[in-house]
Amino acid sequence: MSSQEAAGIVINVRMSGRERDAGSSAAMLPGIWLASALGASLIAFLSLLAFTRETISPLASGSAAILLASGVIVAVRYAVRDAEAGWPRIARDFSEYIGLFGAICLLGAMASYPIAAMNHGFADARLEAIDRGLRFDWIAWYDMVAAHPGLQLVGRSVYDSIFVTPAILLGYFAVTGAQAEARRFILAFWLAAVLTLCLFSLMPAQGPLAFLWHGPVPYMPVSALYQAELIPALRDHALSSIDPGQLRGLVCAPSFHAASATLFGTTAWIAARPLRWPLVTLNAAMLLATPVEGTHYLTDLIAGMFVALVALAGAGALARVAAVRSAD
Secondary structure, three states, rough: OHHHHHHHHHHHHHHHHHHHHHHHHOOOOHHHHHHHHHHHHHHOOOOHHHHHEEEEEEOOHHHHHHHHHHHHHHHHHHHOOOOOOOOHHHHHHHHHHHHHHHHHHHHHHHHHHHHHHHHOOOOHHHHHHHHHOOOOHHHHHHHHHOOOOOHHHHHHHHHHHOHHHHHHHHHHHHHHHHHHHHHHHHHHHHHHHHHHHHHHHHHHOOOOOHHHHOOOOOOOOOOHHHHHHHHHHHHHHOOOOHHHHHHHOOOOOOOOHHHHHHHHHHHHHHOHHHHOOOOHHHHHHHHHHHHOOOOHHHHHHHHHHHHHHHHHHHHHHHHHHHHHHHHO
C-alpha cells in the first residue's frame, strides 16, 4: 500500500466520523448534563458516607493509584483542550470519555458499600424461587464449570472483559469523532448504574454460591463469597473504611455485568459497526459466564438486562430532548 493510499484511508475514517456527528449533532447531549449527573452522584455518595459513617482510606495504595491515574487524565485533557484535529483531538476526546466513565465506575462501586450497610435481610430465597420457576438449575451450571478447567479459564477472561469493551468503544468514538454517540453511551451507563444501585438497596442477596452450595467449594469464581462476607460486616460496622483499590462486587440483583453486556453489545451494534460482531460476541460470552463467575441467579441477569434497556431508552429520550432544545 502506498503512503498516499494510507493517507486517504485515514482521511476517510476521520471524515466518516465528522459526517456521522454532523448527522447526529442535533441529538448531542450537552456536556453540562453529564457533569451535573456526575456531580449529583458525588453528592449522593458523600451523603451516604455521612449517614453510615463510612470513610475512604486516603492513605491506601489504591487511593494513591486512582489519584495518579486521575491526574494523568486531567493533565492530558488540559494539555490538548484546544485541539481540533488529528491525534491531539483524539487524545482530548478519549481522555474526557475515559475520565467520565471511570468516575462513574468508581463512584458506583464505592456507593454500593454504604448502601449495603443500610439495607436489611437477603432476597436469595425469592430469587432462587424465581429461578426454579424458570427451570434454571444454578448448581448444575456450576458443576459443569467446576469440572472443566478450560471453561473456568475462558469464563474468568470474558467476565473481566467488562473493563475492556468500554475502553474499545470509547476509543472508537474518539478516533471517529463520534462525540454524540460517546456521550449517549456514557449517560446510559450512568443511568444503568443508578438504577442498579436503587434496586440493590431493595433486594440485597448473598448469591447462589453462598445460598445453595453446601460443603467444600471445588472452584472459587471471580466474585468468590464477597456478598455473603462483606455485607454482614458492613451492617455490623466491622468494616467501616473503603479502600478504592480493593473494591469488591456486592450487588447480586440486578446483575451489573448483565446490564453492562446488554448496554455494550447494543451500543456496538448500533454505533460501532466495524466492531459489531467481535464486541457482541465478547459480551454474549460475558453474559454466559456471569451466573458462575459473578455468582448470580438467572433472575439477576434478566433484571440486569432490563435495567440496561431502560437506561438506553432513557438516554435516547434525553438525547431527543436535547435535539428539541437545540432546534429552538
